[in-house]
Amino acid sequence: MSSYFAQLTTEMNNPATIAIDEVDTRDMLMLMNDEDQRVPLSVREEIDVIAEAVDLLYHSLKNGGRMFYIGAGSSGRIGVLDASECPPTYGTDPALVQAYIAGGDTAIRTAVEGSEDDSEGGARLIRDIGVTADDVVVGITASGSTPFVLGAVRQAREIGAPTIGVVTNKNSKLSEICNLCIAPVVGPEVISGSTRLKSGTAQKLVLNMLTTGVMIKLGKVYNNLMVDMKASNTKLYDRSIRIVKQVTGVSDVEADEALKKAGMQVKKAILMLETGVDAEEAAAILEKHAGRLKEAICEEKTNLTAQANKQEIVAGRLLPQAADGAQTGED
Incomplete structure (x- = not known):
């Protein structure tokens, strides 16, 4: 056995579950x-590093x-799984967040040995x-030692792309590069070495944070609502109505x-209703604000208020003149 694998906590025996095959269901x-x-x-202990990763990703994607x-x-x-959920949830181009697995798409359903x-x-x-x-x-x-992943990360580094590792062991080979x-x-896992259990759950939580954090920073969320979602089925259409x-x-x-x-664009519909602009104007305003709905609404309402105040001032200046004219006419 490789000494590297022997020292991994995910490969160790879990004393808490040593008799799991003897207890009732x-x-x-x-x-x-x-x-x-x-x-x-365990994920919370990594929040500072996850935050750095989100900021790194945000800088790249924006x-x-x-x-x-x-x-x-x-x-x-x-x-x-995480990458495939980004287009329907946040209306992203499928090319923005991509995922690849050793062995190709076949390996999503069936193990491809040796890949x-x-x-x-x-x-x-x-x-x-x-x-x-x-x-x-x-x-x-x-x-943190899978050769396929290490080879990909090393190549990315050679190209000059920033790299992030997600592992469930400290001092891994991946962390070094x-x-x-x-x-x-x-x-240690409930069943020794079965990293689809706690390790898989931890990885899912981390990936949730990476993409969700980036999408929030990219302006694809208004408050806590997914305003860039695509209403591609009955449930999502109903959700769109409720969000608006x-x-x-x-x-x-x-x-x-x-x-x-x-x-059927939620952001655009909200902006139209909140500010009274038409669809074409809403699209232009959103583009100006890089899709950030809250900023767009805020600035447009500020502009509308300023225009209204200006009109009131102008109207206030005209009123005395009209009154003088009326008085002169009476004389």
Whole structure:
């Protein structure tokens, strides 16, 4: 056995679950649940590094860069899941957040034996998908030693792309070659070495924070509402109506009408209702504010208030003149 793997906490035996095969079903599940409680706390210990990673990603994406998840096995599948949810949730171009798994798309459903050990395959993938120095590559591996992921990260570094590691062990091989390494230590797994359990949960929580944090900073959230979502099914259309109503206070009918005029774009519909502009004007205002709805509403309302005040001042100056004219006419 490699000494590297022997020292990994995720490969160690968990004394708390040593007799998990001897207890009844409820106690078995309680043991699992007890261990799961450790996961969010381990992620919290990494908040400062996660914040750095979010800021790094934000800087890249706002300047035209892209985000690439690279993983293998369970780690790769978690990356694919997170990336695939960005377009419907935040209305992003599928190219903005991409995910790749060792063994290709087949490996999402079926294990492709040996693919994760292909270091050159990881490096080749980075070249093939056209990663540039403007992009960010996020390598995901519980052990921090998967050759496919290490090869991809090394190649990304050679290209000049910033790199982030997501692992569940300290002092990993991945941490040595990444610009930032997020490493929540979840301890030995319930079933020794089964990193789809606590490690997978921790990775999912971290990836949730990375993409959600970046999308908030990119202005794709208003308060805590997903105003850039795509109403691609009945549930999401209903949610769109409710979001427009919640922000603007209009009725179902008015929200539906505004959404249709806005081409089913929630942000645009809200801006139209809040400021009285038409769809074309709303699009231009949003573009000016890089899609930041709150900023757009605030500035437009400020402009409207300033215009109204100016008109009142002008009207106030005209009134005495009119009164004088009327008086002169009487004389």
